[in-house]
Amino acid sequence: MKSTAQLTIDEVNKAIIGIPVFKRVAILGAGVMGAQIAAHFTNAGIPSLLFDLPKEGMDKSAIAKKAIKSLVKQKPEPLAMATNASRITPCNYDDDLEKLTDCDLVIEAIAEKMEWKSDLYHKISPYLGDNAILASNTSGLSITELAESLPDNLRNRFLGIHFFNPPRYMPLVELIAQPQTSPEVVDTVESFCVATLGKGVVRARDTVNFIANRLGLFSMMSTFHHAQRLSLNFETVDALTGKSIGRPKSATLRTADLVGLDTMRHVLRNAAEHLGDDPWVSIYRIPDWLDTLIENGALGTKTKAGVYKKQDGEILVYEPTDNSYRKRKVKIPGKVEKVLKDYKNPERLAKLSAINDPHAEFLWSTQRDVFHYAAYLLDTIADNAREVDMAIRWGFGWKQGPFEIWQHAGWQRIADLIQQDIDAGKTLTGEPLPAWVNNIEAVHTSKGSWSPTDNSYHPRSRLPVYQRQRRPERLVGEQAAQHEVLFDNDSARFWLIDGDIGVLSFKTKMHTIDDGVLDSLNQAADLAEQQLTGMVIWQPDEPFSAGADLKSFMPVAMKSILPGSNALDNLLQKFQHSCIRMRKSNIPVVAGVQGLALGGGCELMMQCDRVVAALESYIGLVEVGVGLIPAGSGCMELARRASIKAAGGDRFEALKDIFETVAMGKVATSAEQAKAFGFLRESDIVVMNRHEVLHTAIAQVRALSAANYRPAIESPIRAGGRAAIANFKAAMTNMHAGGFISDYDMKIGTLVAHALCGGPVDAGTELPESWYLRYEREGFRSLLKSPKTHARVKHMLDTGKPLRN
Structure with a gap:
């Protein structure tokens, strides 16, 4: 069996000297900005205290509680997962100031009034630990003037830290030192913001509105x-x-x-x-x-x-x-x-x-x-x-x-x-x-x-944290690092990093998967198995892959559905084989994901031994949006994972959420949510900074190799069978009666159910992977003959949006 050895995020962080860890933070001010900053800390796995003024009545922390509750409802979502809100503790300035003594970092984010900030600093200063860092999230007030409100022993640990709104999505953080700020404090906060919060940091001088x-x-x-x-x-x-x-x-x-x-x-x-x-x-x-x-x-x-x-x-x-x-x-x-x-x-x-x-x-x-x-x-x-x-x-x-x-x-x-x-x-x-x-x-x-x-x-900053950015954003006039190229064609480029790991990058628009990309996947795997320690599939820019190239795929597919033609089945088998080869290769293959990983891109990602995904990754099997079902191994892989999860338990329960996700074409709006949807495994790694994806993916290849990597031995998949299919069809019938899905959605959903459940067999029947792959191809081929699918494909190509006909 394949080893599950991996480096945890903490282990990866410790591999690079100088990356600090703030174990507990406090945000002062539960307004829109303060609450969303607290939310982003929880996205990074860091519990936070959210303070605001005491409210009259029995619950003095009601203001902070209301702000936390509102995070779940906001769009775009400040929280990578709604459950992250539980990591934020509501506090008030009357009862909870002593809790600040355990905080490594305290960020003030109240209204832009110099006198209000000054009064708050006088109130909290006695409770801050000797090593705690205090920062103001001001968007333009003088940090030097604010520092005058602080005791002498705190001024060297005080700086400006300006998040841009919304804090989860906007990369920029401006750091503003004042004359007494310790250089070590600025370095520490910059390193933390870059690696742990995933931010792009610039150092601004203390001038009006900064940079x-x-x-x-x-x-x-x-x-x-x-x-x-x-x-x-x-x-x-x-x-x-x-x-x-x-x-x-x-x-x-x-x-x-x-x-x-x-x-x-x-x-x-x-x-x-x-x-x-x-x-x-x-x-x-x-x-x-x-x-x-x-x-x-x-x-x-x-x-x-x-x-x-x-x-x-x-x-x-x-x-x-x-x-x-x-x-x-x-x-x-x-x-x-x-x-x-x-x-x-x-x-x-x-x-x-x-x-x-x-x-x-x-x-x-x-x-x-x-x-x-x-x-x-x-x-x-x-x-x-x-x-x-x-x-x-x-x-x-x-x-x-x-x-x-x-x-x-x-x-x-x-x-x-x-x-x-x-x-x-x-x-x-x-x-x-x-x-x-x-x-x-x-x-x-x-x-x-x-x-x-x-x-x-x-020159660029030499802080150790930037060693994790193997291919950082380049400015006009800067030269990118040169790497040995193993092959380069119209569809993909396979290049060498660190002398023994190959990186495959696609050159197609939106990094879609065409016939040339499939050939390149197999060519890269051949070379890696012969010469290299392992292989990473990673794109220098977003997205990871928007899936199969419909523009090039559909004309070929339409010609191949003519009577007596096996071309479509051969094309789908090639897609399936190329994806599954990543899991069955003799060397570890890791996918480095950022941005979109949709349809065939998601299927390819799921077949890799490990995935390293930036938090801001949007992952899903969206084929139903164009009137098709996943047929590049996606249904089989989710069925395989459900079979492992269910073990001797209820197969229907293990498949229920997966069916809903695939049949409705749901897209996870964060890498954390992709784990909940089943597209990512618990062993897959989520990193906050997209520029660290390649570095961490390389570390995963090395960890797998060091653990004496062997490809997984194929095990039979226990089927959900006809009973699970019947349950799914009953649920769809109710949705259809309520007007939530169309007749054609019912047809597509039924084919998804068959592909996930192994067809009308007894529950628990052990079936080979090839059985599920055949159901994928048959369902795909039957839908491709329908004018309604043609209309969905055309609408997607014309508008970029799904059609529900």
Whole structure:
């Protein structure tokens, strides 16, 4: 039998010196942000205390309890599993301050009022342990000024730790030291945030709004300014400032709605109040339309109306000229659209600057302003340009930070264009570009990122925690590590890491599985068995795999269902064999998963000896969404796992939840939930930081190899049989009667039941894996003949959404 030896997360952590463990934390403030920070600590397996003001009455911790209860209902889910809420202990400042003595880390997350924070620090300081670290989750208040409220012996353990909202999903954490903060404390918190919380950390200087909000807010206000100047409506602004320029699809105004228009106004007021010496301070004036919307109670997504609102199934946009909502109207000139189509073209910025059109002028002006502002601020807000670019990437979801975009377009060429606009009075201020801009050829190089403070390139952090990031995110201008390539074709690349472990990465769109990928899986396994210690299936970027490539698969499949043709069955057998070979190979095969692992991607993952999955992995067998059943070994594998789990017990009970998951096409929205659904095993590893997936997968290969790895011997699968099938059909009949599923859903569900239960045999009958694999293929083939399946496939390809016909 195959060994189940593995490295636990703690063991992996101990393998790298310098990764701290905070065993207990406290969050002060049970507002939306504080409660969600506590939730994310529980996602990392760390129990937390959630404090808030005492409430009058019998239960003084009622405020914190209500906040914890609300976490389960929020969207997107702050908790990786709803049960994680039980790890948060509600507390209040009257009865529970003594509990702080056992906490390693205390994070204050109350309202942005200096005097309130100061009063709280006076209250809690006597209860903090001698080694406890205190941090403020302020988004812009001075950390140095806050430190003045603390006793002398605590100031060296105090810093700013700014999470971005929502804390589970937003990668960025800004760390802000004050003059007395111990460097060791900053290193400790950074290492913890990176490895244990899965964050991207930048170190910001103690300036107003720090890095990301300072530049991100400026970018939004510059956008509003030029949109008004050039008479562009809101929806056109969003069409121009979203994916077409490498930013999130929420673009600008939709992002404002998501953040909350009232929150945005508060941040603007804070900026205007504290940035009196900023040459761009006038840009922070609150627009009239923003005040009007807030006065109308339209605060954005949280009130279901802001710049946009949904009415009768249609998205309407606010029209400030008459304080109404109307249909969206977007029309972008073809010459501008043509330039925007090629996102990676370094010529596009220069081309936009030369086009005589308000849309092109808008795009050039808004990006030029950000370059100008970022260059002016760099030596004030950050140590080097990398901190700025990564802050904007991680905090605002840009594919490239401002300095990267500038460098990609030609550093000196863009600098000259900016200076020409400054000289011509076209910029927001006449402030010249800093001298250092013209003294360098690039801001990011193989040496590091530029720091104007000492006129040198600063390399990446050498903290030991970053040794776990074998392929970290690279900036424009940085060189990726070179590895020996064992083979490289149109579908996949098989390369060597550490001299004896092969890494297979797919090159298809969304890393879908086509015939070439299947061939590459077998070729890689052949090479690994002959020459290597083991093999990892891992993608340098998300997703792991969106499943079978429907566009290439369906034409072949449709031709092969002709009478007398065995081509479809042969194709499915090849898919099944290629997946199962990962489990039956003579060397350990580990899947490193991040992002989507759907359909065939999930089936491939499940057949690997071990899976290392980032917490933010979305895993499921979704074939019913296109009118099919899993037929790449997924049903067989889940039946196999259920048989092992049931042992001599009730087979129906072991299969019940699995059937519901597959028949409804459920997708686990975290790796932890994927364990509950059965897609991941208890022995599979969940890591918080997606950049550590490869490192941990390599460690798992080595652990399996060191335990004298042998492939598993196939054991018979005990069937659920006709009794379990009858129970599933009865449940579906009730759902059908209630209008929850269609006739065709019933048909698909019945075929899923047969594939999971081994067909109409006696319960407990021992069947070989091949028996289940045949049922998968037969069910798949019968559905593929139906026009309703064709309609589902077409709808998915056209819209990306499932059709329930």
